[in-house]
Amino acid sequence: MIENFDFGRVVIIGDIILDCYINGSVGRISPEAPVPVLLRAHHTAVPGGAANVATNAATLGCEVTLLGLVGCDDSAEILRATLSTTPGIDLTGLVVDSSWTTITKTRVLSGRHQIVRIDEECVVSLPETTQARLIEAARNAISKADVVVCSDYAKGVLSDDVLGAVISFARERGIPVIVDPKRKDFLAYRGASLITPNRSEMTLATGLPMDSDEKVERAARMVAEQFEGDVLVTRSEDGMSLIRREGDVTHVRARKSELCDVSGAGDTVVATIASMLSAGQDLETAVVIATSAASIAVSKLGTATVSRSELSAALLAEIKEDGGTLSIQQAQTVVDSWRHHGARVVFTNGCFDLLHPGHISLISAAARQGDKLIVAINSDASVKRLKGASRPLQDEGARGTVISALRDVDLVVIFDEDTPLEIIQTLKPDVVVKGADYQEYEVVGGDFVKSYGGAVVLVDIVSGRSTTSIVKKMQQTKSAVEMAL
Structure with a gap:
């Protein structure tokens, strides 16, 4: 099983986010306005966006280089502190820009129910000097990489110039590039090896429905011709569908799990696929394993990682679904x-x-x-x-x-x-x-x-x-x- 895999180095570049959670309990409605009053219990912060991809890949056993943009603010310091608790993540490629606000998403919850989300961001076009620093950091990191991940949350870090340079550097070295897309037009990802849109993103990009295997295949083939790569459509409770540009199709059904929170599940999928490819596994095997990882991730509250032992146990349980025992x-x-x-x-x-x-x-x-x-x-x-x-x-x-x-x-x-x-x-x-x-x-x-x-x-x-x-x-x-x- 995956305990014996020899994981390589993954470079992750994209929009870095700090996910914060304010937890408490609601016992009354405010007399000032018809809103719940939360009795705050605790406040936690975890890496999100590209940083969550990094922590997932590192937790599975990869050496990770994280590239992205942070501001000169408290959120950046908190983010560095949270990332430092996961061994194997190199942060020397983070670019600091005083004009940038570190993107922060704060979710207020009562028990497991989200009341409101508060976003802090100021998305602006990156100055040429900042883009040049990101491109140079990417060039250096990719020279030692086995797999590259572009985690695009449409916050501005993966501009056309940065994205084009990253894909070009990787192709020069024959390194696979996986893109988690957020753009309406996937042509910007031309040259990538694999994109991983969800159903909504596929519908937005193609205008086609996603309510059957056949419709998913049709839309994916349209997209594959556009950007000249393979397409993995993540389909929530319906699992995932891998459509190879040369024609092969693999549908992997989702494991049954108790749905708790889907935030960050896409990050887990991308991180798991990149990790498995870095360990020399083929793409079909990586997708099957990533489906199990996603099922574990959505059973957890908030942005979360999936450990190697958790994933291994889940895979063993699947193998033994028709009877048998565990050690x-x-x-x-x-x-x-x-x-x-x-x-x-x-x-x-x-x-x-x-x-x-x-x-x-x-x-x-x-x-x-x-x-x-x-x-x-x-x-x-x-x-x-x-x-x-x-x-x-x-x-x-x-x-x-x-x-x-x-x-x-x-x-x-x-x-x-x-x-x-x-x-x-x-x-x-x-x-x-x-x-x-x-x-x-x-x-x-x-x-x-x-x-x-x-x-x-x-x-x-x-x-x-x-x-x-x-x-x-x-x-x-x-x-x-x-x-x-």
Whole structure:
């Protein structure tokens, strides 16, 4: 998986933005005007625009050179400070212009609901001297690059002269150029390898609807002829469509995810594709991986990055959608991601040798205790030690496949010990569930879970149902048949 990729250097040039978030709660309407009163809780700032592309690429493992324009203001200093927390980003190519206002977008939120956005910007035509400084910085950076990204937010940094020079420098070295476009006319991007418009941007550029695969292909081919490159249309819940200029088409469907905030998702897509290309992957593979990254990004509130471990776990989960298990390390990444988004994580365990109504009842009851359910299964060796040499009747792979196919189950792991204590200590679930035939003090890991505020829940079970009793009945039936014969 991507943990083994050897990422290269990506140069990112474009409009640099500081994204600020003022969070709080609304409990009343102002007596001064019919507007909500926000009780402010905290204020955060993160890189946005081209800077968000840079942090995403660096988080995945690339060495990144960020080029753009900032002013001589507090926002520029905050932006530098936020970028400095992500290793691997070179900021020496940032151009400072005293006449420029560092672009800032401030979003005011109550919980997860945005009330208003306040923008600070003064977009003006860049002086020739400033453009020359940007072009020179681009020339130096591209000489050491594997991939170039132009992050165009239509704020003025990627003027015709700057854009033309960047594409020309990259083509001279045979380096792919990816453009996230915002112009109505894509002809300005002629010479780029790939552009990544969303559906609205494609409709604006072509005047064509985007409500089917066929219509997307038609519009993309029109655009591809204009700028002489490949087109990747990002289609929100419908995934992405890659239309190659020479004719090949790839439609990648989006992973199901809980939609929270789409801001910055396009940056994640561009950064992921650039990162995968820098690691020597082909474009089709990069698009598939970027689709997963986008699904993770939109499940997070605000402008956010996607880590290599998060992305790797998501890709593994996709591979195993039709059944299977994750290692404890992979499961830990998934569980950490759930918890980061506020999920209540539930844990139960067992051998689950022959699935019967008692198992279904336990799993269903466990799932109702929270948002995500982990089922831990004893390995074959563990079952033999606990149940005897004749067990298990099904190997751990088969048992994992059956359990993971149940609708209530979100994740399956296999443990080799006699008890699940170690895996509970690793995953730290919020709730541990066992059948009511246990006493609370008998539940393995219960004291540990309660030590950090978790809970042990005992649920009613279906009496008279167990794999042991089923096996015994089968053996008795077999003996009766043999005697009758």
